[in-house]
Amino acid sequence: MATPLETVIAAARDLLGERLSTNATLREHHSHGQDTQPPHLPDAVAFVETTAEVARILALCHTHGVPVVPWGAGTSLEGHVTPVRGGITLDLSRMTRILATSQEDMDCRVEAGVTRDQLNTHLRDAGLFFPVDPGTAACTLGGMCATRASGTNAVRYGTMRENVLGLTVVLADGRVIRTGGRVRKSSTGYDLTRLFIGSEGTLGVITEVGLRLHGIPEAISSATCQFDDLRAAVETVITVMQSGIPVARIEFLDEVQIAASIAYSKLTGLEAKPTLFFEFHGTEASVAEQAAQAEAIARDYGAHGFRWATDPAERAKLWQARHDALWAALALKPGYQGLTTDSIVPISALAEAVLGTKADIAASGVTAAVVGHVGDGNFHTVILVPPGPEGLAQAWELDKKIVARALALGGSCSGEHGVGLGKREFLEQEHGAEALAVMRSIKQTLDPRGVMNPGKMFLN
Ligand SMILES: Cc1cc2nc3c(=O)[nH]c(=O)nc-3n(C[C@H](O)[C@H](O)[C@H](O)COP(=O)(O)OP(=O)(O)OC[C@H]3O[C@@H](n4cnc5c(N)ncnc54)[C@H](O)[C@@H]3O)c2cc1C
Incomplete structure (x- = not known):
């Protein structure tokens, strides 16, 4: 049988x-x-x-x-x-049809296997773009929904949570539902769209995604600047955010990461020092004003070497280098694997979190680069792991210390990568036993036979 x-x-x-x-x-x-x-x-x-x-x-x-x-x-x-x-x-990578686009309503509906690059290529002539940009162009919009992904633009445009209007979802037993709609707000019923955003394939399969789109800004300007002191770089970020300057991107690269990126992405005019990448979007006048305000704050903290890039090719090179940060860090130690942490803290605690992480790295003796979407308080440590179980165990120990600090500071173990297998042990501490029990009961209701991506999100 x-x-x-x-x-x-x-x-x-x-x-x-x-x-x-x-x-x-x-x-x-x-x-x-x-x-x-x-x-x-x-x-x-x-x-x-x-x-x-x-x-x-x-x-x-x-x-x-x-x-x-x-x-x-x-x-x-x-x-x-x-x-x-x-x-x-x-x-789902063959489900690549763009089903509808509305220039007037600035929205679209796509199949789950469409990649963000495919969508943005399709939208360009309409003067629209979809802003959420994880560091790899290959990822699909269905996967981005399922991990509640974000990226460098989230500080201005939000994450998948803010940019998905509705979904088509196949439930574990094969029933098909539509969630949300096309309107920007609705106060009817439980928010099923947001339940599936971040559900990591454990509740159902997303087959279609309705997305908010944004107008391509009239003016865009990017800049890099460097600091002799890591704390000054992080304090600059905190002050820029607290001043309410609507930065589109503000990324931090420590001296290890920028050295790796200079070598890997052939960046010129930069030294191996704590570095910030900025981007501003708006009208010519508003971009100039935002840029001047941010530059003044950075200079107050001792920033030097300001370089502005308004030319699209120069800007693209800079942000490609940022997106390639993981590969650049891995190139520092051929044959090593990368374990990437993803903690996030309230912006006022960012300096304590980053400086504490740097101290942990130094004490552990491993090689690790720190890089992140710091405008959101989110930063990654790319821990370079030598072959063999000992190196991996040491890397996980460091990961746990970084997460423990983030949680103690009121943060989260993952700002954007999600739980999967690697972050399951932190969920109860982050959410509390009662909230975790509610999550388990939602899983039980929607997937009573436990067939949807089993073993993920929850221990056991
Ligand atoms: C170099 C690099 C840089 C990265 N930078 C970022 C970053 O800046 N920000 C960020 O958020 N992430 C980042 N990531 C992580 C990754 O790109 C994101 O998690 C992305 O959202 C995964 O998309 P995917 O299509 O590859 O999904 P997959 O890896 O295929 O799947 C991810 C999860 O979603 C589930 N899933 C996939 N599709 C569906 C679907 N249609 N319905 C239901 N469940 C589904 C899977 O079961 C799995 O649990 C980076 C990864 C790399 C390699």
Whole structure:
């Protein structure tokens, strides 16, 4: 008699034909994301193309109790996509249709496998853009919803939480629901859209996403400046934010990260010193005013070497270097892995959090770069992990110290990467046992058989 898994694979093959694969290379590709968790193979990979196909496969998995792991591009950083209990990996990367765009209402509806780069290329001629920009262009809008992603622009435009208007979601048992709508606000019912934003594939599969769009600003100006002292760089950020200057981007790179980025991205005119990258959006006049205010604050804290980039190619090079920060840090130690922390604190606690992290790095003796979306109080430590279990254990110890400080300062263990496998142990401390119990009961209600991305978000 066929096992439940064999039954599901046979039925999925009837539905998808060659788009249901048990090919070893494809299974290996879907056995991990961009993380340091041990990989685990799915039993099969299903390349779905429609909401109806997703619904059919989820209904099958629900009926037979077979795990199913949604997959966008596999760029997540906390073991989110590792099928720790095997089963079917549901790859949505072929769902790439842009379904509707409205210039008048500044919104659009896309399938979950559309990437942010694909969307922005499509929007450019309409004078619109979608601002949320995780550091990798490959990630999908479905994956970005599922991890509640953000990026360098979040300080001005918000995260996926603020920029998603509505969703189409296939529930664990195959039912299809639409959440939200096209309006900018509504006070009807529970906010199911936000329930699925950040649900990491544990509650259902997002197949369509309705998004808010923004007008491409008339003027954009970027700048870099450097400091002899790390505290001065961080204090500059705090003062800029507290002054209410509407910066579009404000990123911090410590001396290790900027040295790595200079080498990797061939940046010129910068030294290995704590550095800020700024960007301002608006009219010519408002950008000039914002830039002057921020520069004055930075100079008060001893910033030097201000360099302004208004030329699009120069700006693109600068922000590509910021997006490539992880690869640049990894290039410092060939053969090492990167464990990336993601803590976030209230802006007033940023100096304490970053300086404490630097002290922890020095005490641990590891090589690590600090880089982050500091305007939100969010920063990453890219810990370079040598091959072997000892190095990984040491890196996790450092990660725990950084998280403990962030939580003690009223922050969160993850500003944007999510929980996956790597951050599960911090959830109870961050949210409290009662709130965690409510989260578990939501999971139980929507996925009573526990087939949706099992093992993620919650310990056990
Ligand atoms: C170099 C680099 C830089 C990065 N920088 C940032 C950054 O600045 N900000 C940031 O937020 N993140 C960043 N990330 C992390 C990553 O890009 C984001 O987490 C991204 O949102 C993941 O998208 P994805 O399509 O690759 O999703 P995947 O990795 O495929 O999946 C992520 C999670 O979402 C679930 N999922 C995927 N698609 C769906 C769907 N359609 N429905 C339901 N669940 C789904 C998966 O099961 C999994 O739990 C970075 C990663 C790298 C490698």
